[in-house]
Amino acid sequence: MSAISREDVVHLARLAHIEMNDAELDKMTGELAVIVDSIAAVSEAAGDDVPATSHPIPLQNVLREDVVGKTLTPEQALQNAPDADENRFKVPAILDGE
Amino acid sequence: MSAATETLVDYDEALDTYDPVLGFEVHVELNTKTKMFSSAPNAFGDEPNTNVNEVDLGLPGVLPVVNKSGVEYAILIGLALNCQIAETCGFARKNYFYPDTPKNFQTSQYDDPIAFDGYLDIELEDGEVFRVEIERAHMEEDAGKLTHMGGAAGRIQGADFSLVDYNRAGVPLVEIVTKPIVGAGKRAPELAKAYVAAIREIVKNLGVSDARMERGNVRCDANVSLMAKDATEFGTRTETKNVNSLRAVDHAVRFEISRQAGVLNAGNKVVQETRHWHEDTRTTTSGRPKSDADDYRYFPEPDLVPIVTTEAWIEELRSRLPEPPAERRKRLQADWGYADAEFRDVVNAGLVDAIEETIAAGASAAVARKWWMGEISRLAKNADVEPTELGATPATIIELNSLIEGKKINDKIARQVLEYVIAGEGSPSEIVDKRGLAVVNDDSALGAAIDDAMAEMPGVVEKIKGGKLQAVGALIGPVMKATRGQADAGRVREIVLEKLGVEG
Numbered sequence: 001m002s003a004i005s006r007e008d009v010v011h012l013a014r015l016a017h018i019e020m021n022d023a024e025l026d027k028m029t030g031e032l033a034v035i036v037d038s039i040a041a042v043s044e045a046a047g048d049d050v051p052a053t054s055h056p057i058p059l060q061n062v063l064r065e066d067v068v069g070k071t072l073t074p075e076q077a078l079q080n081a082p083d084a085d086e087n088r089f090k091v092p093a094i095l096d097g098e
Numbered sequence: 099m100s101a102a103t104e105t106l107v108d109y110d111e112a113l114d115t116y117d118p119v120l121g122f123e124v125h126v127e128l129n130t131k132t133k134m135f136s137s138a139p140n141a142f143g144d145e146p147n148t149n150v151n152e153v154d155l156g157l158p159g160v161l162p163v164v165n166k167s168g169v170e171y172a173i174l175i176g177l178a179l180n181c182q183i184a185e186t187c188g189f190a191r192k193n194y195f196y197p198d199t200p201k202n203f204q205t206s207q208y209d210d211p212i213a214f215d216g217y218l219d220i221e222l223e224d225g226e227v228f229r230v231e232i233e234r235a236h237m238e239e240d241a242g243k244l245t246h247m248g249g250a251a252g253r254i255q256g257a258d259f260s261l262v263d264y265n266r267a268g269v270p271l272v273e274i275v276t277k278p279i280v281g282a283g284k285r286a287p288e289l290a291k292a293y294v295a296a297i298r299e300i301v302k303n304l305g306v307s308d309a310r311m312e313r314g315n316v317r318c319d320a321n322v323s324l325m326a327k328d329a330t331e332f333g334t335r336t337e338t339k340n341v342n343s344l345r346a347v348d349h350a351v352r353f354e355i356s357r358q359a360g361v362l363n364a365g366n367k368v369v370q371e372t373r374h375w376h377e378d379t380r381t382t383t384s385g386r387p388k389s390d391a392d393d394y395r396y397f398p399e400p401d402l403v404p405i406v407t408t409e410a411w412i413e414e415l416r417s418r419l420p421e422p423p424a425e426r427r428k429r430l431q432a433d434w435g436y437a438d439a440e441f442r443d444v445v446n447a448g449l450v451d452a453i454e455e456t457i458a459a460g461a462s463a464a465v466a467r468k469w470w471m472g473e474i475s476r477l478a479k480n481a482d483v484e485p486t487e488l489g490a491t492p493a494t495i496i497e498l499n500s501l502i503e504g505k506k507i508n509d510k511i512a513r514q515v516l517e518y519v520i521a522g523e524g525s526p527s528e529i530v531d532k533r534g535l536a537v538v539n540d541d542s543a544l545g546a547a548i549d550d551a552m553a554e555m556p557g558v559v560e561k562i563k564g565g566k567l568q569a570v571g572a573l574i575g576p577v578m579k580a581t582r583g584q585a586d587a588g589r590v591r592e593i594v595l596e597k598l599g600v601e602g
Contacts (some may be wrong), residue, residue: 015393017195023200054188054398060406066130066167069137074147077155077264087146090262093246 003040004033104139105360109352110284112324113361118286119332120279120351121321122222122379124450126272126307127240127314128171133268134239135162135205135402140270142313144262156201162188162401168270169212171306172237175272176213178300178422179232186406189237189399197262198241206273207446208396211236211404218300219288220292221424225438228289231277240269266543278332286322286355291348298344299423317342322354324362333358334368338382341375349380356372357382421451430454434463447475452486459492461499477520489520497526505586537586541593547580548573548593563598570594 074087083090132592136153190208248258284290302309323335372385431441456466478485561569
């Protein structure tokens with residue numbers, strides 16, 4: 001039984017600002033379900049004594065001293081920008097949060 | 099609900115019916131040398147997109163690395179707010195799509211903030227102390243700066259396009275979140291202002307932020323809701339964003355109380371939404387309602403491993419904590435012996451440090467206050483600068499005072515000398531010498547001026563002889579005039595009494 005419904009995919013697509021037609025939504029619902037079910041199998045395999053983890057390598061406190069390093073020039077920063085003006089990235093006007 | 103249909107309820111009336119509940123999210127920009135996850139400079143006011151590197155731009159394949167100072171500053175803030183410090187905590191991605199972050203997520207902390215469960219005691223103007231509980235303080239990064247172009251006056255509505263500068267993207271932030279604050283009643287706006295002022299003061303005192311609100315170093319989102327006096331559950335709250343001056347915090351809370359009371363009195367429901375603050379009209383307007391767009395799909399940031407704090411590390415940081423500002427003020431007031439009102443005036447004038455330095459340099463508390471709060475403040479006001487920017491130093495005050503105590507000059511001349519010091523003419527002693535301002539101590543010269551005055555006022559002389567000693571005052575004016583203000587009034591009195599053979 002899949003944990004991913006078509007409504008979930010519609011919601012996720014909206015959050016991700018991806019436009020999807022009906023056929024794509026159907027296809028993606030099925031494909032995401034396969035992935036989620038596969039991952040669920042891992043949860044079943046892990047016993048109660050295995051804590052949830054987000055980082056497989058036991059590293060901690062990878063910290064950097066507060067010392068200034070190199071930066072890009074504005075020209076370098078903007079070289080892949082679709083559009084630029086006054087050394088700034090030029091983007092379509094978007095209402096906050098939309 | 100549009101502004102046109104809103105009826106504001108008189109503030110006092112609103113508070114007769116409802117109790118306000120407050121909550122604050124204050125973002126503090128840290129003043130580390132570099133960004134939170136990249137080694138690009140953290141600097142204000144530079145040319146656009148000059149303080150950026152590949153990490154800040156979210157280019158493929160880059161690896162963020164945590165700034166150790168950013169973590170330590172966050173712990174310092176947590177300790178100063180009496181928080182618990184997490185033994186272990188991590189970073190999370192807060193996903194949203196907006197051009198102010200080129201990565202399409204903000205690196206933040208989700209369910210394991212570095213500091214939690216603290217409190218801050220806020221002293222209101224009249225000395226009443228109100229405890230604000232701190233829910234959490236977590237680390238995150240600032241976003242880039244958008245400038246909306248075209249349309250009407252740069253407002254986002256009707257803008258044609260936006261220009262993005264990522265210099266600010268990745269600047270370390272600590273977000274301080276309070277628990278709901280109940281019981282402030284009519285003092286809610288005052289408490290709101292005092293709370294933000296206290297946070298600003300603490301982070302400045304810790305040295306972890308420049309704490310300049312006009313530059314956005316300290317930014318406040320204010321949550322306000324109302325509950326009926328007999329209610330047991332909180333009402334629906336609104337979140338007014340970017341209330342970025344102390345005065346605005348006061349006004350925004352006050353306005354929301356009046357507005358929500360109007361909505362409730364009309365039998366309507368307060369809409370849970372963000373609201374925009376307008377400094378020009380001192381009002382808020384509807385932003386956007388809470389929606390599924392607020393689903394940020396937080397998940398652990400895979401590129402950043404957990405932060406583990408040891409007791410030794412925390413204690414080392416604790417040992418760096420300066421004396422809290424509120425405790426320092428209490429100590430100084432007691433040391434200096436100022437009355438509450440006197441001390442409050444000093445605090446409001448921003449002269450605590452100046453007076454402390456002046457006393458440390460050897461002046462008495464009374465003398466330090468007299469000069470800083472008196473003539474220096476007056477001259478500063480005329481010149482439209484801060485008293486500390488005028489050019490008077492603790493040394494100036496100490497020298498002026500010793501000239502007065504040594505009877506070299508009187509108070510009035512001393513005030514003139516101060517003006518000359520500020521004009522850059524030299525030290526007080528130099529000015530007194532150069533301008534020949536020393537009090538006439540030569541008793542013969544003074545005696546002649548006194549003889550003249552007594553000759554002109556025989557009636558006054560008779561009164562003095564008859565025992566009315568306060569009549570001497572009438573002679574001092576003419577003597578001062580004759581000596582161009584450089585006589586010592588006390589000495590004049592002594593000489594008069596001597597001449598007339600009257601006991602002082």
